[in-house]
Amino acid sequence: MSAEKSRFVPELTKGIFRENPTFVQVLGMCPALAVTNSVMNGIVMGIATTFVLVMSSLMISTLRKVIPSQVRISTYVVVIATFVTVADFTLQALLPAAHHEMAAFIALIVVNCVILGRAEAFASKNPILLSIADAFGMGVGFTLALVLIGSVREVLGNGTFLGHQVFGPHFEPWVVMILPPGGFFVLGVLLLGLAKLAEVRSRASQRRSQTTGGEPR
Amino acid sequence: MSAAPGSPRSEVLRLVATLTIAGLFSGLSIVIAYRATLPRIQANQRAALERAVFEVLPDTVRLERLTWNGTALAAGAAGQGKLDESIFAGYTAENSLVGYAVPGSGAGFQDTIKLIYGLDPSGARVLGMKVLESRETPGLGDKIYRDTKFIGEFRELVVEPLIELIKGHGEAANQVDAITGATISSRAVVKILNQTNAIWRPRIAALAAQPRLPGSGTDPANPAAVPPDLERGGPIPGGLAGEKP
Amino acid sequence: MSAKLLTIFFSALLINNFTLSYFLGLCPFFGVSGRLQTAFRLGIANTFVLIITSLATWVLNTYVLVHAPYLALIAYILVIASTVQFVEMVIKKTLPTLFRALGIYLPLITTNCAILALALFQTTRGYGLVEGLVFAVASGLGLMLALVLMAGIREEAELSNVPRLLRGTAMSFLIAGILSLAFMGFAGLFGGS
Numbered sequence: 001m002s003a004e005k006s007r008f009v010p011e012l013t014k015g016i017f018r019e020n021p022t023f024v025q026v027l028g029m030c031p032a033l034a035v036t037n038s039v040m041n042g043i044v045m046g047i048a049t050t051f052v053l054v055m056s057s058l059m060i061s062t063l064r065k066v067i068p069s070q071v072r073i074s075t076y077v078v079v080i081a082t083f084v085t086v087a088d089f090t091l092q093a094l095l096p097a098a099h100h101e102m103a104a105f106i107a108l109i110v111v112n113c114v115i116l117g118r119a120e121a122f123a124s125k126n127p128i129l130l131s132i133a134d135a136f137g138m139g140v141g142f143t144l145a146l147v148l149i150g151s152v153r154e155v156l157g158n159g160t161f162l163g164h165q166v167f168g169p170h171f172e173p174w175v176v177m178i179l180p181p182g183g184f185f186v187l188g189v190l191l192l193g194l195a196k197l198a199e200v201r202s203r204a205s206q207r208r209s210q211t212t213g214g215e216p217r
Numbered sequence: 218m219s220a221a222p223g224s225p226r227s228e229v230l231r232l233v234a235t236l237t238i239a240g241l242f243s244g245l246s247i248v249i250a251y252r253a254t255l256p257r258i259q260a261n262q263r264a265a266l267e268r269a270v271f272e273v274l275p276d277t278v279r280l281e282r283l284t285w286n287g288t289a290l291a292a293g294a295a296g297q298g299k300l301d302e303s304i305f306a307g308y309t310a311e312n313s314l315v316g317y318a319v320p321g322s323g324a325g326f327q328d329t330i331k332l333i334y335g336l337d338p339s340g341a342r343v344l345g346m347k348v349l350e351s352r353e354t355p356g357l358g359d360k361i362y363r364d365t366k367f368i369g370e371f372r373e374l375v376v377e378p379l380i381e382l383i384k385g386h387g388e389a390a391n392q393v394d395a396i397t398g399a400t401i402s403s404r405a406v407v408k409i410l411n412q413t414n415a416i417w418r419p420r421i422a423a424l425a426a427q428p429r430l431p432g433s434g435t436d437p438a439n440p441a442a443v444p445p446d447l448e449r450g451g452p453i454p455g456g457l458a459g460e461k462p
Numbered sequence: 463m464s465a466k467l468l469t470i471f472f473s474a475l476l477i478n479n480f481t482l483s484y485f486l487g488l489c490p491f492f493g494v495s496g497r498l499q500t501a502f503r504l505g506i507a508n509t510f511v512l513i514i515t516s517l518a519t520w521v522l523n524t525y526v527l528v529h530a531p532y533l534a535l536i537a538y539i540l541v542i543a544s545t546v547q548f549v550e551m552v553i554k555k556t557l558p559t560l561f562r563a564l565g566i567y568l569p570l571i572t573t574n575c576a577i578l579a580l581a582l583f584q585t586t587r588g589y590g591l592v593e594g595l596v597f598a599v600a601s602g603l604g605l606m607l608a609l610v611l612m613a614g615i616r617e618e619a620e621l622s623n624v625p626r627l628l629r630g631t632a633m634s635f636l637i638a639g640i641l642s643l644a645f646m647g648f649a650g651l652f653g654g655s
Contacts, residue, residue, distance in 0.1 A: 029488040082243035086250040093257035111575040181642040188635030251532040
């Protein structure tokens with residue numbers, strides 16, 4: 001139990017940075033690009049995906065010893081599709097405007113590789129608490145990525161953030177950013193920036209280990 | 218699968234049982250969620266529809282759905298029929314007919330444009346137009362629903378002989394000024410209106426020609442009640458052969 | 463009538479290309495599109511699965527889901543996955559040449575989001591049997607077109623001197639962005655003329 005406890009925090013945080021589903025694993029691209037023409041859509045999609053991730057991980061982890069391995073994938077798909085349908089109905093009831101804008105892409109959460117990936121790679125092998133931590137971390141990481149992409153696209157492409165004007169009235173929106181090509185461009189540039197960041201970091205740590213190598217403090 | 222070593226039969230049974238239980242669980246949760254959210258979802262859809270209709274038919278407070286059954290317009294569609302075979306008659310608080318809200322759709326610049334527009338009771342003038350769905354280019358084509366001047370052109374717009382799109386400044390009562398930089402989207406809207414008019418104006422005319430004026434006999438408390446004489450129907454008057462879509 | 467079918471066809475093939483405009487089927491687009499030959503075969507397999515999906519969706523919508531619309535999502539995913547697997551088995555037995563050509567891609571494609579998206583779009587747009595089939599063929603060819611274009615560009619890019627940081631995913635995204643931009647030029651092909 002204590003081993004489980006000590007793993008809880010790292011399993012929770014790994015999805016946010018170190019193994020971020022969008023930027024590091026490059027999974028679930030379809031919703032990450034299709035709905036991020038505004039911040040609000042990114043948030044709604046992120047929350048819906050997190051809900052499905054956590055619920056299906058909980059379910060699959062609880063039943064991991066009962067489900068025969070031959071039919072595990074079909075069972076996972078049934079479980080995931082169920083929670084997506086529930087999320088779909090809930091959104092339709094509570095946020096009809098947002099649902100109207102994203103309609104098909106909410107249903108497409110079913111085929112988001114992140115969810116089936118977590119079910120197969122983590123929840124089917126780990127205890128309930130850790131699976132929930134893992135799923136929640138991945139969900140938050142995914143949501144943050146969507147919000148980041150959505151912010152860049154909405155601010156540049158529409159001059160607004162969450163619908164609020166951020167530039168003066170003379171700002172000419174960079175429309176291509178909220179169009180499909182903008183999605184590819186923004187994610188490409190963000191990945192490029194992250195690669196640069198990783199390189200700078202690894203170089204800095206190399207240098208540090210070289211200079212401080214001889215004298216342990 | 219059934220050729221598994223050991224006890225193949227119990228193995229198969231276990232697989233089937235797992236899938237059955239998963240199916241049962243899933244069916245149960247979905248039905249519960251569906252039941253729980255259905256009233257809200259329907260209320261949302263109704264509210265969205267009413268908002269759109271009230272916008273294109275000024276002073277409307279009450280709606281009546283009229284569905285084309287192949288020969289005539291009948292009030293109160295049974296169940297949730299296809300929207301593109303229905304129009305909505307709008308009434309004021311005094312129960313007088315404002316006009317008909319007609320949904321239409323057609324190809325735009327990027328994708329299908331769906332819109333709804335109001336026709337006066339005689340079907341001669343457009344009272345208002347609202348775009349319901351489009352993926353037109355932001356900043357250009359999306360002016361068909363953002364540009365208030367363009368939307369304003371569809372108030373009191375005469376539809377005979379056809380609505381015309383004019384680049385520059387249209388003076389005649391049946392002319393609409395195109396949006397600069399979004400001519401194709403503007404033209405698409407006008408085309409949708411003309412095409413939809415060709416279908417629905419004869420039907421509305423046939424309804425008006427019937428002995429009972431729509432709305433006059435309906436019980437305000439129960440707008441979906443179908444007076445039996447409405448079932449009679451009649452042939453569509455011709456004379457619109459020239460208005461090819 | 464045929465004008466409507468033509469509109470559906472070119473809209474799905476070019477203007478609203480599944481990959482470049484709706485971001486569907488990106489996994490194979492970035493994962494497999496390194497080789498022209500592979501991309502071409504994957505495209506064919508994709509089109510094939512889409513056609514089966516369209517048929518299955520039509521059958522479901524017409525005969526089953528009218529009674530239980532809330533089961534739509536789960537029915538699509540299960541029926542499509544099992545139909546594709548069934549057809550795969552039949553082809554393996556009867557047409558081994560075709561099976562070898564489609565290869566390992568058939569099972570992979572089932573979990574591709576383009577497949578489920580086709581079922582959903584076909585339903586929300588109210589396409590009938592013929593319209594659905596035209597839509598499926600056009601979407602499949604659209605996916606193939608994007609895959610083949612991407613593969614061609616990437617084969618060329620391998621020979622050129624690309625900055626180290628750009629190599630890999632980042633460059634693929636930027637190329638896809640430019641392709642998507644180019645495809646935007648097809649918009650207005652049908653607009654209100």
